[in-house]
Amino acid sequence: xxxxxxxGLAEALEYCRPVPPVKSxxxxxxxxxQSALGHVPTSxxxxxxxxxxxxxxxxxxxxxxxxDLRTQSPGRHxxxxxxGESCTANHGGRVLRAIQDHVRVAVGGRTLEGRFTVEKMxxxxxxxxxxxxxxxxxxxxxxxPSEVPSLLEPYT
Amino acid sequence: xxxxxxxxxxxxxxxxxGAGRLADAWSDRPEIQLIRTSSRGAFFLExxxxxxxxxxxxxxxxVAPNDLPxxxxxxGGTPVAEIPFLQQQTRFTFANFGITEPLALDEYQTxxxxxxxxxxxxxxxEGIVEALRISRxxxxxxxxxxxxxxxxxxQQTGSxxxxxxxxxxxxxxxxxxxxxxxxxxxxxxxxxxxxxARAIGATHGYLYCRYEYPAAARAMKFSIQKARxxxxxxxxxxxxxxxxxxxxxxxxxxxxxxxxxxxxxxxGVVLAKPPYPAESGLYGNPTIVSNVLTFAxxxxxxxxxxAWHASIGTEGSRGTMALQIGGRVKQPGLVEVPFGLTLHDVxxxxxGGMAPGSRFKAVQVGGPLGSLFxxxxxxxxxxxxxxxxxxxxxxxxxxxxxxxxxxxxxxARHFMAFTADESCGKCTPCxxxxxxxxxxxxxxxxxxxxxESLDLLKDLGETMKATSLCALGGRAPYPVLxxxxxxxxxxxxxxxx
Numbered sequence: 001x002x003x004x005x006x007x008g009l010a011e012a013l014e015y016c017r018p019v020p021p022v023k024s025x026x027x028x029x030x031x032x033x034q035s036a037l038g039h040v041p042t043s044x045x046x047x048x049x050x051x052x053x054x055x056x057x058x059x060x061x062x063x064x065x066x067x068d069l070r071t072q073s074p075g076r077h078x079x080x081x082x083x084g085e086s087c088t089a090n091h092g093g094r095v096l097r098a099i100q101d102h103v104r105v106a107v108g109g110r111t112l113e114g115r116f117t118v119e120k121m122x123x124x125x126x127x128x129x130x131x132x133x134x135x136x137x138x139x140x141x142x143x144x145p146s147e148v149p150s151l152l153e154p155y156t
Numbered sequence: 157x158x159x160x161x162x163x164x165x166x167x168x169x170x171x172x173x174g175a176g177r178l179a180d181a182w183s184d185r186p187e188i189q190l191i192r193t194s195s196r197g198a199f200f201l202e203x204x205x206x207x208x209x210x211x212x213x214x215x216x217x218x219v220a221p222n223d224l225p226x227x228x229x230x231x232g233g234t235p236v237a238e239i240p241f242l243q244q245q246t247r248f249t250f251a252n253f254g255i256t257e258p259l260a261l262d263e264y265q266t267x268x269x270x271x272x273x274x275x276x277x278x279x280x281x282e283g284i285v286e287a288l289r290i291s292r293x294x295x296x297x298x299x300x301x302x303x304x305x306x307x308x309x310x311q312q313t314g315s316x317x318x319x320x321x322x323x324x325x326x327x328x329x330x331x332x333x334x335x336x337x338x339x340x341x342x343x344x345x346x347x348x349x350x351x352x353a354r355a356i357g358a359t360h361g362y363l364y365c366r367y368e369y370p371a372a373a374r375a376m377k378f379s380i381q382k383a384r385x386x387x388x389x390x391x392x393x394x395x396x397x398x399x400x401x402x403x404x405x406x407x408x409x410x411x412x413x414x415x416x417x418x419x420x421x422x423x424g425v426v427l428a429k430p431p432y433p434a435e436s437g438l439y440g441n442p443t444i445v446s447n448v449l450t451f452a453x454x455x456x457x458x459x460x461x462x463a464w465h466a467s468i469g470t471e472g473s474r475g476t477m478a479l480q481i482g483g484r485v486k487q488p489g490l491v492e493v494p495f496g497l498t499l500h501d502v503x504x505x506x507x508g509g510m511a512p513g514s515r516f517k518a519v520q521v522g523g524p525l526g527s528l529f530x531x532x533x534x535x536x537x538x539x540x541x542x543x544x545x546x547x548x549x550x551x552x553x554x555x556x557x558x559x560x561x562x563x564x565x566x567x568a569r570h571f572m573a574f575t576a577d578e579s580c581g582k583c584t585p586c587x588x589x590x591x592x593x594x595x596x597x598x599x600x601x602x603x604x605x606x607x608e609s610l611d612l613l614k615d616l617g618e619t620m621k622a623t624s625l626c627a628l629g630g631r632a633p634y635p636v637l638x639x640x641x642x643x644x645x646x647x648x649x650x651x652x653x
Contacts, residue, residue, distance in 0.1 A: 023420070023421075023439075024421070025420065025421030026421040026422065027404060027418060027421040027422070028401070028421055029421070030404075031402060031404060058422075061422075061423055062421070062422060062423055065406065065423040065424065066403075066404035066405055066406050066424075067404070067405040067406065067577075068367045068403075068404040068405030069404050069405075083570075084329030084330065085329040085330045085482070085483065085520060085523070085524060085554070085556040086329065086330050086482030086483050086488070086556050087329075088567070088570065089482070089483035089484050089556055089557060089558045089559065089562065090483065090484060090511075091561070121368065121405075122327070122329060122405075122407060122574065122577075122578075123327065123328070123329035123330070123331075123368070124368055125168070125169075125326060125331070125332040125334075125335040125368060125369060126168060126169050126172050126332065127329070127330050127331070127332055127480065127482035127483075127488065127554070127556070128169055128197075128199035128200070128332065128480070128481070128482055128488035128489050128490070129169045129172045129173045129199050129202070129488070130482060130483075130488075132172065134368075137370055139168055139169075139171065139172040140172055141169065141172030141173050142172075142173065
């Protein structure tokens, strides 16, 4: 299988090429690829495996294991709603429903125009200011369902 | 014009509460100079703005941008020393919080930082371990293993290469003290890791930080670089270097063998012990894996002596514990107190009662694998022994309060679904048991449970407890079984006959 050239992939991989005595590190490499491309396309697996000197299966195994590694390109903005215990106790589920109603997408899905991807996260460590919604790298605390539209508005 | 120095926290939770918006709104106001500190952990008061007075700092709570004239005019502030939530705490590990700028190494030193490292430099490696033995410090990540025993094994295992690893994969929902330490007092963590490196003879350290904590990872990278430039890491020809590594969203990577697998870049799968990482860990070399809070506790122990630490707390639980209160309480936040207060005292004195309009139903201690306590069982003292005796865990100190709107069947399903999602798949009881457990709870939820469902769930729970490889499968039944024990009527409603 030939791998389609992707701008960014080769450059990201160049940094991760193992130079002895440094050993190859699959997870670190996948995080670097995701940082460059926004996701790790499964079609890039052979190229990654080749650079690291490991099998395709080893790369695929790590890629499928970690929930923060994604194989699909996310929307322009990633909304992550915390489902940790403190957020659950403070009815974060209602905030999630309000977000889904507002942007009209299922959990894990991307909105039609590609503006948002909505995901659940297990704990943001923001328990004292819960419920929590993380939009890209911005963490919002004490979120109420009614403020969801104004919260999302700046993210175009 | 006279400029007033004001202090505002810059950690993730304070920003989430509005500190960032406040700083933006005031960025061009000439009457104030805003110093961005760590947070005191009284998050219900954030954003909180402080200023100096001849009698110490005064604070304004839940500040909005238009409160600035009051603050500059010194009107309506509360002396920080008189805030009951803070006044009743015993701050050792969190002594700098709310006071210093986290990334200022000189401030850390002015306030007593690096004294523990200096004390360690005057001791032999055996002497450092002896100080920890006397201190009776137990690991703060959840397992509560005596720290000195682990260090002694790594010290006595012969190897060219040894490692020290800080477990910053703070995955227990309801806990955030590690994030606070990394963002708020990063040099304390570095100092603790350096003391460990000297004791065991490690030349390289890693900080395994969860993906969800980007600000903490940035703060640690910056402080490590600063320490390196100050020749602190390599002091008196003892080579040591530190590196921050990011995880990718796997709860089980908080278990030490899974964490090391992940650090090597593989799937974070739990390994059978022995060998323990202290004998054979990262790349097969002796490795100390300890929680961030544990490392951050160590500088004070070396600086003040093991006996000082052993004089605080209860018989089996020496020192202080960082409790993190969350959920439906009026006053969520970080509480550092000596071990021994009852759960009721902690909720009453610090939690400040229930959030407006809600009534207490249950409290969970120790993260998503921790037991639930009803109102009748709150007199349990916060210490490892009392919790072990009750079949519960203190874990990493997370305390989450649920109100009477909480549906216990849904909560139990949530816990089992969490384990099913996060199971690494290595052992059968956890991998299969959690899925079957979730399915039984889903049937009860749908009103399709039978008389056997609860017995089956209990039986499954006992099997998982007895036969799982690590605490994820082994502890997962506890919140579910305690929910059934204390709120049986809710589960029985979902049984058909």
